[in-house]
Ligand SMILES: O=C(O)CCC(=O)C(=O)O
């Protein structure tokens with residue numbers, strides 16, 4: 001099944017189709033050896049190579065959990081600015097972001113290892129000293145399910161490439177959970193109600209959910225921006241730069257942005273899968289051959305992220321790790337193969 005995306009704000013754009021997959025019921029369907037497993041692995045890989053993203057539904061995340069998440073986000077972003085500013089973390093994109101000229105409609109928080117109840121509780125207690133057990137539970141559960149799904153999709157990609165899809169890579173994997181609110185721009189809406197500037201994700205694989213208010217756009221390989229319409233209750237998975245490197249350029253980290261239109265506030269939340277800070281990302285040996293010469297040198301994810309934060313280049317991966325760039329002299333150890 002594909003989800004046709006209507007042209008947004010004009011009739012110039014051709015409808016663009018983002019693949020949509022039903023990732024099944026709990027653990028019964030999309031598990032290794034299940035009826036649809038192998039077929040889905042290939043379709044997911046194809047979507048990630050061609051589009052760099054796909055939408056999916058899953059019964060692992062019940063609608064009650066989604067509702068709890070959205071309700072908690074409303075309460076969170078309504079807190080006083082001084083309270084929200086208490087959330088500080090030295091890692092990039094984690095501290096509370098509000099009132100930023102580059103992204104005036106966006107507010108966000110990033111929580112490390114949110115599936116860990118201690119981390120989820122530390123965050124909610126910081127925001128609500130008297131506690132907020134229901135949002136704490138929603139953050140822990142939602143981030144845990146999304147991390148699980150991220151790992152399932154990674155496994156699908158490994159399987160489709162015929163690589164050992166052993167879970168061992170999960171041990172070298174971390175995640176952070178990002179909570180976002182996009183305010184309604186003042187009326188009349190500026191032509192460019194940019195909620196989040198165009199970028200590729202630097203991590204491995206991202207899964208995003210939203211409160212059914214659209215706004216995400218992607219730039220397909222052919223160049224022009226199109227809306228990425230996420231069906232109600234569904235999620236979108238987006239390939240990051242690190243997966244492009246690991247797959248020797250096969251998987252496509254699609255550029256995306258958020259454009260705010262309409263009258264409703266948009267809430268979104270994302271689980272960003274990434275290698276642990278000290279893990280080295282290296283191209284999988286099996287994905288290098290005569291037709292696919294080695295494109296990237298090994299690198300440490302945290303060094304790559306730091307390079308990006310200091311340079312903010314659209315071509316960060318190619319400049320930092322592209323084979324023509326200078327070697328870093330790191331030993332070759334890989335977190336993902
Ligand atoms: O809010 C969204 O839908 C997109 C967020 C995003 O792309 C990001 O945080 O990297």
Ligand SMILES: [Fe+2]
Pocket residue numbers: 199200201206256
């Ligand atoms: Fe992103």
